[in-house]
Structure formats: structure tokens, C-alpha cells
Amino acid sequence: MTSIKDMTAIAGIGLTEYSKGTERTEWSLASEAIKLAADDAGIKVKDIDGLVKDIDDGWDCSYVQKTLGIDNLLYSSESHWGTSSMLNVVTAVASGTANNVVYYRSRKGATTTRRSPSDYRVAKETLDDSISILRIDFYEPYGLATPQGCAAMLQQRYMHEYGITPEQMAGVIIGISEYGAKNPLALYTDKPVTMDEYLNSEMTVAPLRDIDCAPGVDAGIAILVTRTEMAKDLQQTPAVIMSAAQGAAIEGEFLTGYNQEKMTDFPETMNMAEELYRVAGITAKDINVAQLDDRFAPLVPMQAEALGLCGKGEGAAFCGAKSLPINTAGGSIGEGFMDSNRIVEAVRQVRGTSTSQIDNAEIILYAAGAGGPADGLIIRK
């Protein structure tokens, strides 16, 4: 039975400078990031024959080709709610459709929050999709109008179900910020967060503290994937992709899966983890480092439990005790909210170039989509 296990590897990573506000366009950031990823891998930009991006940011591949001089593309796709970019990239390369496929993001999360106009969007009457209409029909009339509010709704239920105290919840961000303090790129964390700072942090929407929310950042990030045997004779140590997977669940929405049987279980992440470990042929115990979705810190414990890294209700204590290194570059809380900066950190751990290098870092787990459609990756030396 064919499988994607070990067939592909991350051969190059490209990261533009992080900025809290740049004049440069998303087009410029995407172009530079992709060029840096090709240089890092040691291949010619012209040899890139696949481009994958998120629908919410950056410029689609026809723009990015104009600056990269790529003659033709054999693969392109855009991820949207419920789809996984990395799984797209892996199936493109593993199936022999394309040789070198780059997943790129370019986002000006710090400067503007407007959706990228790269896709054709007509205004209000043609709303994005049925999930946006659910939000407008059932949540916004009652003032639940922000993702922070939705995350707080999950956090409140979780802390109630397992009797978690704010002091225990503080352990999540305190642990992550200790790694952030050692990473010069983490613009938002120059020193670790203290318990006082955490407890005195304002709550725009209780019980979620503002310090628990990842800030936006302007940056371009590109991940270049090729076949493992090709990656072996390129410039960098290949980060072999043991498995990639995605998870969905009935009644799942985007941070608002209220009609799931137990929303704090994160069933999408549980479904994804089951397939991720099955394909990789390992269990949660074999993970040495984890890069989890910390757009909202209180969702990290729930994600750790859903990934089987610890038991139900033990997530906050697990993160606080740092029994497993989590977000070793300071995560989104430190570097700003862009999922793929945690893929870059996972690759650094494989190459041994992290600012908080974990010495026995053999198998690294990356996961995204806490509280919604999930996306995961396991990579190794």
C-alpha cells in the first residue's frame, strides 16, 4: 500500500526580516522568501515547479512567477478553511506531479488586518462562505464578534471542566516566552514573562488575557519540499517528512464548534493526530519537540491533550512543567502569528541550528488549527 512516509523532505527554508510595520508589499515579501528558500536548498529558482499558499494572504502564484522568472508551474493550490497546505505539497511531490514545491506565506499582520486581495472578492452581498454566514447569523448579533472571544469561550469551559487556575494557565506562556527571550527574531519577547505580568495582564474579553494573544507580524516565509533522495544531495540536512495529515470533525467550525459533543477535546486535532502517528509509525511518546498552535496560549494545553502528548485535563501542568519542549523559538507569541514560522523552527531543530537547540531532537511534531480544522507534520533527521 503506497504511503507518503519518508518520501519527501524539507530541503530549504526562506524567512524575510520580521517587522512590526513595513512599507514593502506582500508581493515583495513572498518573492524574497521564495528566493531565500531556493538559495538555502541550493537549487535554481527556475527549478521550482509548484507553489502553494494560504487563501488569506500573499499573492497568488501568477504574481509571484512574475518576480521569480519561473517559466511554468506544474502544481498550484491555495489552502482555505479545512485544507492543509503542507499535505498538498507532500502529495504533489510524492505523486510525481512536481519536483520542487514551495509553500509560501506573506502577510502584513502587523500593518493591516485586511484580507489579501489576491483572490477575486466582491463585497458584502456575496459573503465568503457558509461558515461566515453562520457567524453572522448566530454569533455576531450577540456580540461574539472576535476570534479572541471565541477562544475565551473555549478557555472558560476548559478551565471549568478540569478546575484549572489562572496561575496554572500562566505556565503555558511563561514556558514559551523563555525560548522567545533567547531568539533575536522574536520581536515581541525580549525577556521571559513573569507570573505578576501574566496575572495583571488586561482582559479585553475575560477570561482570555491580552498577553495570551499572539500579535501580528509583517513577514514572508517559504518552505521548499522535494523528494527525499533529491534532498540528500542538496545543501542542507534534509528534514525528512515522516508524515503529514489533516483533521476535520462533524460540527467543527472555526473556533466555534459548539455543537461538538465536547468542544474542549478538539476532535479535529484528535482525528488528525491518529492519522499522523499511524502514517509515521510512531506514538506520541516518541515526540522530542513540539511546535504547537499558540495564536491563543490557553488553546495550547487542549491541543497537547488532543495530540496525546498528555492526559485529558493535564495540559496546563504539562506545558508549565516543560516536560516536552514546546515552541522552541518563542512561537507566535514571540515571533508574531504566522503558522509556518513554527515549521521553520521545527526544521532548525532537525538541522541543529535553533537558538534553543534541544539535544536529543530526533522527531519533531508541528501542529496547527487549534479549535478548528487541524493540520500536522512530523519531521526527523
Added chain:
Amino acid sequence: MTVQYTDKPIPRPALWGIIYRSSGSLWEGVKEEKFLIQKCKDCGKILHPPRPMCPACHSTEQEYVEASGKGKIYSYVTYNKSPHKAFKAPYSVILVELDEGPRVISNTVDVKPEEIEIGMPVEIAYEKIDDELTLYKFKKAG
């Protein structure tokens, strides 16, 4: 009335979409102060939010039944700073688990933010916002 509104327009259900119209009957019922929930005619499964097909048996025949309106608070948040110009902070948003199963987002009418607790029994109440919009809300039960 624990949620204070400003004079700005309050966000209201879309209902006219060509993408998703299934929640139309629910909102018609709310206008007549009845809380209707969708039920699959073939297998009896309660479906919320309303949708065109039953995920259990794939029947496309649904009916609407009136819910008792009773439930318990399942979770809640309190906005100390208002994210939307129509709402005055502080206000609370509650997630109520109805006795029939579905969980719905709403506001309380007679419970202040600091008094709200998970598990508190509540009962449906209706609040007419303007002539096109009536919202289902919840008051303390019993």
C-alpha cells in the same frame, strides 16, 4: 437588560444568502417568540445549526419542532472592551446547552456578567431590537 446597545446598527442574521438559507425558518419562529429547532424527519436527529441534509442518514427532509427553551449555561465570556460599535462594554456572551441538545450563543437579560456561572439553569426570553429583528435571549430559570 444586561446588554446595552449604542445607536449604531446591530449585526443581524444574513438570511438572504444564495450560499446558505437553512436558518430562515428558525428566525421566522423567533419573530413569533417561538424557538424552533431542526429535526430530521427520517431518523429524528436534532440538527443545529440548521442544514439541508442530515449527517446521520443523509435524508433531505427536515421539520422544525418547538424547543422547551430550557437549558443550562455551558460557557460564557465577558467583553470588558467592546469589539463592535453597536455594543456597550462590559457585556457577556453566553453559550447555552438546551435540554434538547443543541448549544446556542446568546445573552442574558436579567443576570449581570459577574453573576453568571457555568451550569446555571436558564429559560428563553425574547427581546425585540427593532421591527425586523427579534433576538432570543435567556433569563434565570425557575
Added chain:
Amino acid sequence: MVEYVPGIPILKPYIDADNKPYWDAVNDHKFVVQQCNKCKNYYQPPRPMCPECLTLDTMDFVPASGKGEVHSYIIYTTDKMAYPGMKIPYAVMVVELDEGVRITANNADDIDTEEIHIGMPVEITFVDIDDSLTLYQFKKREA
């Protein structure tokens, strides 16, 4: 010749860091084309990086002649596909400039819609639509 319908605004260009010099020049009734100062290639639309040299800091905007010829064109004969802010019929031309790049524009007052033909020699001119928008059009040019 294009007639605008009063009351319906004409859509403005989307201006950002990559194309600002292009549209600023148009506002001053000047026409520039983007050129990489390393490989000397001209590029349209303007872009942040040269696809030949893969450099971000070599993209200049140089004055262009604004001379060229009609490469292709269409004429809106009904309102079904036309922009409501412009009277029917109106034409849009793709003009190949002497620099080799091609841009789209309407015909100026001295060219009637019926006169437009592929290969017609034209030259750029500027039109102030309103106080916040200036656009280029093409007028006749002796070959």
C-alpha cells in the same frame, strides 16, 4: 473617444509600494516604465523584484516615449459587460509600446471608436478625470 457618466465614480488604480512611482508620474502627466538597472529589461506590470536578476533593489522607473501601436482592442457594444460609469459604445485598446511592453487604455478624443485598427500608430496623452484621478489615453500619431 470616451464619455463618462456623471455620478458614477471611475475606479481608481490600486496603489502600493511596488507601483507608486508609475502612478505618481501619471498624476504629473508623465509616463514611466519600470526597468531593471542591471539587466535593462522593461517590465509591465511593475513588480518588486527582477525575474532575471532576482534582485529587489534594481527596479527603477525610467521615462518612456509613450509611443506605440495598437496591438488589439475590444468595443463594448452593450451595457451587459461594460462598466456603468462609461457611455456605450466605448473601446479599450492594448497598446504595444516602443519599449516592448503592452498596456491597456482608452482612445483619446481625436480617435473615433470605428477608426481603431490593429497596427494603428498612437501616442500617450493624459486626462484629468477628476481632482483625485488622472489616467492616460492614446491619441493618433503619424507613423
Added chain:
Amino acid sequence: MGRNILEEYMNRKYDADIKPSPQANLIKDKTAIVGIGETEYSKNSGRDELDMACEAIKNAADDAGIKVEDIDGLETFTLDRTAMPFIVSTLGLKNLRFASEVSFGGGAACAVTLHAAAAVATGVAKNVVCYRALNEASGHRFGRGDGYAKYMISAPTPHYGYTFPMGFCTPLSWAGCWGRRWMHEFNVTYEQIGWWAVVLREYANKNPRAIFHDKPMTHEDYMNVQMIVEPLRLFDCCVDTDGAAAHIVTSAERAKDLKQKPVYILGAGQSAPIEQEIQTIYNRPVISGLFETWYAAHEAYRVAGVEGKDIDVAELYDPYSLGGIMSLEECDFCERGDAGNFIEGGDNIRVDGKMPTNTNGGLLSEAYIHGYNLVNEGVRQLRGQSYNQVKDPELCMVTAGPGVPSSAMVLRN
């Protein structure tokens, strides 16, 4: 930059050396389309898009003989607005293993099938459904001009800033511009262009699913009809439609013991050649040709190991007649610049002609479900289930949207 791509295109020589080797391709002959489904095609569905998407997917599963919950992969356009998480909750898909969306509207019509096949071939998913639902007749219309004035004060993207301010803001008019250049360079006449619409209407008149099933149209009717945007007439435009269509891809082994005769994916390809834009491809070295259709078709031929002359029936994406006509050249069914003569009189593309094309009436006369109804017709031809059945065809060529990053695939029975 682009020098070799111009030579390659003009010399019709597809340079294959840097491509992944055909042996490395896991999709060829190992994946198949096993189920097709659709709703009624109409001008006013009276239903929402989510409802129609679910019906089309259920019909495709019934056609294949699998249960809806056996579907573990979803594939659609980024333009689709039914939102995958809610499709999962409405169809009750317990273990979704793969989901992907492709941008560029119609250009993705065959790319979705390629991505589904890639997921099946690599063992990521077992049954992937490609679906698309839209209320483009009764709801929002992409192709109209008036929509922009109401909603926007400036062009939606930088690159539209070079066309929208000039009142140049609809796909049909952008296509009409490169289409006219092609007609000019190869002196193609309006009379020749008309035969595409006439023959497709003949097909539609024998296809009960087609919106124009009961509306005949002669060549004379074509010549007398109103010019929408010169050089394109009303009958050159696709028919705005309310409806949904879907097809299911699975592995060749599983396909053997399912209800229908499997239609194997022999080769599929995507393309996005240089200076690619959304129809406004005016800065290509030449604009009198569809580089993206040529590259997608020849990548599909390269993987399939076949050539244009081996194809028995074609379903070419025709949002406007010129897109379909020029695709005849790009798929090597005739020489570059000769498509006008090829379709003159219509015999070559009729059901017993050299290359029967768009045998369901195409996007002009059956329905405009962004190419999904063309894929379904290609599958019906190879199963022998078409209303305009070609005599035992073996290879069918399906292409996706011209003028945008595109895709194509060769199917076999």
C-alpha cells in the same frame, strides 16, 4: 526570461527534460473516476449552494455505489462558497483525510481531479470527491460589469489597476481582446467562429440536461444576434447556470469492484506559464495563443504517453467560443492558427467528425458549472452513456479554463 518558453510554444516542442520522470508518476493508470453526479441545471434553482453541493455529492456516491461516509477527501475551487467544514457537518464525513482547493476559477477544472488523484495515489485518501456548486444565474454574476461600480472605489488588486480604471473589468472582454488578436493574425472570420456555437447547440438539443435543450439555433441566427462586446456575440457566451456537479476519484483496484465501468486517469497536468494573469495576458511574447492550455495539454500528454492525434473525443473548456476554438489548436487537433478552418461547416467537431467536441453542448449550451459538467460528459462518453455517443471512444481529452493558470487531463476506458 521567457525566451525558451516562446521557442517551445511556437515550435510546438514540449521540453520535458526537467519534468518529474513518468516512471515516478504514481497517478498514471492507478486512479480512476468512478462516480459522477449533478443537480438539475436551471436558471433559478430556488435552493442554496450548500444544498445543491450535497445533492451532487450524494448522486456521485450513489452512481459509484459507495456510501457517502466512505468519502474521505474533498476537492473544490477557492471560489466555491460552501465551506468544507460545513460540508463535513452536513454530509457526516467521519474521517476526512484530504482537502484541497485550487484557485483561478475555471482553470482549476482538471486540477481538482489531479489533486484528488495525487491524494489517492499516495495512499493519503481512498475516495476523494471533486464538487462545485453555484447560483450564478439567480445569484451573483462574476462576469457582469455593473457589479464593480456598486461595491468598489478602486481596483481589487494592483494588477487590476491597469485595466479597471479604463472600464475594462470583465473576463469576457479581456478574452475578447486576445481573441481578436488571434483572429487578426490568422484572418479568422466571424462566420467561421459561429460554427462552434451552432454545433454545440445541436448537441444540446439532444441532451435533456442542457439548459438550451429545446432552443435550436442556426448559423444564420448566430450571425444576426447582438454583439455583446466586439468581437463576441451573445451566442458566444456561456450560459449562466444554477446547479452543482461532482465526480469521485478512487484507486484503480477499488474501482474494479464498483458499480460503473472505471474511467482511468491516464495523465493530468497543471500549468501557469510566464506573465500569467487572470485573462489579461497581454504581456506574453505573443497573445494570439493560449500558452496555459498548450502547456497543460502537453504535460497531460507527456504523463499519459499519447499525442493529440490519438484522442477520440474532447471536452474543451469554453466560457466563450474563442476559448474552446483556440484550445483545438493547443491540443494539437489542428495546426496553430487553423482552428477557424477546422470548425468551418461544423463537420470536424460533430459526433462522427475528426474530433467530436463538447458533446453535451459545452458551457455555451448545456450549463456553466465551471467545467465540472465537461468532466462528467467525458466520463459518460468513455462509459458509452452520452446522449451524443461517439462510436466506442478510448481516449478523451478534457481541458480547463483558458486565459488563466489552467489544467488538462487524458481519460481512458
